Amino acid sequence: MDENNNNSNTPNPQNDFDLDAALEEKFQQVQQDLDRLRAMNANADAQQAAVSAAVPSEESTEETATPEEPLPETEPAEEPPAADSAPTEDAPQFEIAEEALSETAPAANTPEDKESARERKARYKLKRQILITNRVGAVVRIFAIGSIIFGGSIFLLVGNRPTESAEENRKLATPPSFSMDALESGDYIADWMHYYEDTVPGRSNFKHMISKLESYQGLQGEDKVQFYGNIAPVKKDTESEKKDNVTTTAPVASGNSAGVTTTVTTVTTEPEADPVEIGDGIVLVDKRAISIYGGSFSRGEKYAATLNEYKKQLGDKVNVYSLVAPTAVSFYLPDSYSGYTGSESDNIDHIDENLQNVKAVDAYAALAAHTDEDIYARTDHHWLPLGAYYAAEAFAKTAGVNFAPLSSYTKTTLSGYLGSMYTFTKSVVLQENPEDFTYYTPHNQYTTQYYDTNFTNERDGKLLISLDNVEPVSWYLVFMGGDEKITHVKTDVTNKRTLVIVKDSYGNALVPYLTQSFSDIYVIDMRYFDLNAVSFMQQVGATDVLFAMNTFSATGGNSECLETIRRSKEVSQ
Numbered sequence: 001m002d003e004n005n006n007n008s009n010t011p012n013p014q015n016d017f018d019l020d021a022a023l024e025e026k027f028q029q030v031q032q033d034l035d036r037l038r039a040m041n042a043n044a045d046a047q048q049a050a051v052s053a054a055v056p057s058e059e060s061t062e063e064t065a066t067p068e069e070p071l072p073e074t075e076p077a078e079e080p081p082a083a084d085s086a087p088t089e090d091a092p093q094f095e096i097a098e099e100a101l102s103e104t105a106p107a108a109n110t111p112e113d114k115e116s117a118r119e120r121k122a123r124y125k126l127k128r129q130i131l132i133t134n135r136v137g138a139v140v141r142i143f144a145i146g147s148i149i150f151g152g153s154i155f156l157l158v159g160n161r162p163t164e165s166a167e168e169n170r171k172l173a174t175p176p177s178f179s180m181d182a183l184e185s186g187d188y189i190a191d192w193m194h195y196y197e198d199t200v201p202g203r204s205n206f207k208h209m210i211s212k213l214e215s216y217q218g219l220q221g222e223d224k225v226q227f228y229g230n231i232a233p234v235k236k237d238t239e240s241e242k243k244d245n246v247t248t249t250a251p252v253a254s255g256n257s258a259g260v261t262t263t264v265t266t267v268t269t270e271p272e273a274d275p276v277e278i279g280d281g282i283v284l285v286d287k288r289a290i291s292i293y294g295g296s297f298s299r300g301e302k303y304a305a306t307l308n309e310y311k312k313q314l315g316d317k318v319n320v321y322s323l324v325a326p327t328a329v330s331f332y333l334p335d336s337y338s339g340y341t342g343s344e345s346d347n348i349d350h351i352d353e354n355l356q357n358v359k360a361v362d363a364y365a366a367l368a369a370h371t372d373e374d375i376y377a378r379t380d381h382h383w384l385p386l387g388a389y390y391a392a393e394a395f396a397k398t399a400g401v402n403f404a405p406l407s408s409y410t411k412t413t414l415s416g417y418l419g420s421m422y423t424f425t426k427s428v429v430l431q432e433n434p435e436d437f438t439y440y441t442p443h444n445q446y447t448t449q450y451y452d453t454n455f456t457n458e459r460d461g462k463l464l465i466s467l468d469n470v471e472p473v474s475w476y477l478v479f480m481g482g483d484e485k486i487t488h489v490k491t492d493v494t495n496k497r498t499l500v501i502v503k504d505s506y507g508n509a510l511v512p513y514l515t516q517s518f519s520d521i522y523v524i525d526m527r528y529f530d531l532n533a534v535s536f537m538q539q540v541g542a543t544d545v546l547f548a549m550n551t552f553s554a555t556g557g558n559s560e561c562l563e564t565i566r567r568s569k570e571v572s573q
Contacts, residue, residue, distance in 0.1 A: 029120060161199040172199050225337065228425050231281040231292055233339050278381045278552050282425055283333060283340070287433045288378040289421030290328050295342025296555045297350050303559040304354035307547055310566060311357050313534045314545065323361035323395055323548040324348045325383065325506050328376040331368065344551045351554060359398055361546075366394040374438070379430050380419020382476050385439040388509030391548075395510070399544060401497065401517040409440035409512075417472050437475045439464065442515045444492055451486040453530040463489060463512060479508035480523065487523040491515045500542040502526050502533065504558055507548035518544070526561040533565040 163172055176182065176191035183189075281292035304322075311320045326344040333341060345364055352360040367375055367383075367390055375387030383391075389406060396403035417437040422430040441464055448463045465481045480487050483505055498520040501507055504527065511523055522540050524533070526549075537545055553559060 026124075160201055162201070163199070173197075225334070226284040226427070226429075227340075228282040228284065228289075229280050229292075231283070231340055278327075278550075281340075282421060283329075283337060284425065284427055284429060285332070285334060285337075287429055288328070288332055289425060289427065289430060290333050291381050291421075291552070292341045293327065293329050293344055293551060294555075295344070295347045295551070297347065299555045299559060300347050300351040301354050303554045303562070304351050304358075306559065306562045306566065307358045308354075308356045310534065310545065310547075310562075313566075314537060314542070318537070318542055319399065319544045320358045321361055321395065321398060321544070321546045322351065322355060322358050323363050323391065323510075323546060324351055324554045325363050325391055325548070325550045326367060327381070327383070327550055327552065330364070331371045332376070347551055347555050361391075361395045361398045363391040363394050366390045374436070377417070377419050377421070377437075378433070378435050379417060379422045380476065381421060382419070383506060383509065384437070385509050385512075388506075389440065389513055392510045392513035395546060395548075396514070396517050399517070399546075401495065402493075403513070404442070404444075404516040406440065408516075409442055411438060411440055413438040414467065414472075414475060417475055419473055419476065423473055434472075437472075439478050440512065442512050444516050446489050446491040446515050448480075449488045449490075450480075451488070453484065453486060453528050455486055455531060455536065463487075463515070476505070476508075479511060483508070483525040484528045485525075486529070487511070487521075489515060489521040489523075491519060491521070493517065493519045495519055497543045498522070498541050499544045499546060500524070500537050500540065501546045501548055502562070503547075504549040504553040506550045506553075507546075510546075510548055526565060527558060529561075529565045530568070531565070532568045533562075 161172075163174075173191075173195040175195055176188055178188060182191070278291045283290045283292060307320060307322055311318075314320065324347075326348065329341050330344045348364055367387055370387075370390055373386060374384050375390065376383050393403055414437045416434045418430065418434050421427075446463070448461050450459050450461045451457060461481075463480060464478050467475055467478055470477060489511065493516060495518070497518050499514065499518040500522045501511065502524055503510075504525065507523070511521060514521055520540070522536075522542070524536070526533075529536075547562070549558065
């Protein structure tokens with residue numbers, strides 16, 4: 001049996017090829033062949049004598065063996081070590097060594113030797129082929145990865161950047177204006193980073209792809225509740241620790257349904273986490289998509305402090321209100337998943353506790369009484385117009401103004417609504433279960449004018465736009481057609497009260513229900529307003545100011561816009 005068949009150092013052709021190891025192996029194989037052949041040559045004389053004796057005389061085995069007895073004592077037995085003692089036998093020995101070194105099979109006397117030589121040659125060819133293939137593959141992979149990175153970088157830097165998001169019903173960030181103050185404070189760089197983050201080319205497709213990938217590897221409950229996006233359990237402290245933490249630290253609230261202890265996460269030595277935005281984490285349950293709320297007591301405190309400053313600047317003659325609207329997560333997330341969201345009710349209560357001379361509107365209680373009705377969209381992150389009606393009713397009671405019953409409005413229902421949540425998730429469940437979109441048109445007399453965000457370029461318009469040519473995903477735009485404008489609604493109400501609504505997109509749906517409560521209504525979006533807000537309120541003669549937004553805005557990054565427009569340049573006269 002060939003010794004090479006039992007060689008433990010023979011590599012597996014399937015393993016990665018190492019040239020140095022292969023050469024070392026080949027040298028050992030050659031050495032083994034030489035040793036074997038030297039042994040064969042050392043006995044050549046005896047083998048030849050035995051063959052010669054057997055052929056002419058055909059004698060017995062005892063006679064052929066007799067020459068082998070004295071071999072150790074005769075000169076032929078000592079000749080193999082000497083180079084000149086057997087010149088005729090050395091020549092074949094040298095030729096065999098050359099053949100072994102050249103990777104051809106050595107002169108074999110047995111079929112096993114020939115088969116071993118063929119196997120070694122085949123292994124060598126296979127390993128060489130694998131080596132070449134691996135090297136070519138590595139080059140191709142490096143080139144492909146480099147092309148993707150380079151091409152992707154160029155695309156992200158110079159690609160067409162979107163200016164608005166239909167899924168989120170908002171305008172996207174714009175390039176910041178340069179100022180030395182902004183540069184020194186770091187706001188200029190931060191604003192540029194936010195701009196590039198918010199306006200990534202192909203932003204919508206990227207969000208859909210990421211949500212889809214995360215849905216495959218995300219959490220899934222026993223009841224087939226599906227998680228999309230950035231979702232993780234919220235660490236909880238005890239209720240007794242909460243009271244100390246909310247006034248001294250930067251906690252992230254963790255809320256539960258009624259009857260379950262509500263707790264907060266507190267980190268005293270680390271900076272507060274970035275606020276969660278609608279669409280960052282979504283739970284799909286019972287044909288309804290729900291955005292997971294992060295919460296932040298400290299950001300809520302900043303929101304309340306900003307509203308307190310507005311009240312101080314506006315004075316006693318102007319009523320200031322805070323309406324923080326909860327979202328669907330407060331009412332429709334199963335109790336078993338309450339550990340994955342913060343408590344909107346706790347955050348709203350904490351905001352209200354920090355208000356000074358600002359009147360809180362309890363929209364939470366108003367909506368909680370109607371959760372069996374269609375007050376929140378299943379396929380979109382907004383509340384439905386019916387939910388906004390109940391919140392507007394709560395505000396009217398707080399403000400002490402008349403409020404028309406829902407029966408006095410014209411009801412319009414559209415079928416096939418698939419909103420932003422479907423766009424985010426591309427869920428088949430939502431796709432197969434679209435919903436109705438119902439809005440209400442007031443009957444009283446009013447006119448609507450629109451201005452740009454500098455309060456110029458007045459133009460007539462409609463408070464509720466036509467949806468005939470609007471895609472279902474954007475049906476929420478029925479209210480004023482969007483956010484990036486200043487709206488003035490002049491009504492037939494004679495109470496001479498002028499309301500300024502400072503809002504996010506949730507506030508849009510409130511406006512139609514207040515046309516029978518105030519003489520004039522001005523609507524500005526805190527994210528796109530370019531003037532000094534206090535001066536604007538004074539200029540239009542505001543008697544009432546309503547800050548209306550959802551919890552994600554009040555305890556998130558959008559609330560910072562309120563402080564920005566409070567400190568911005570004065571309104572030009």
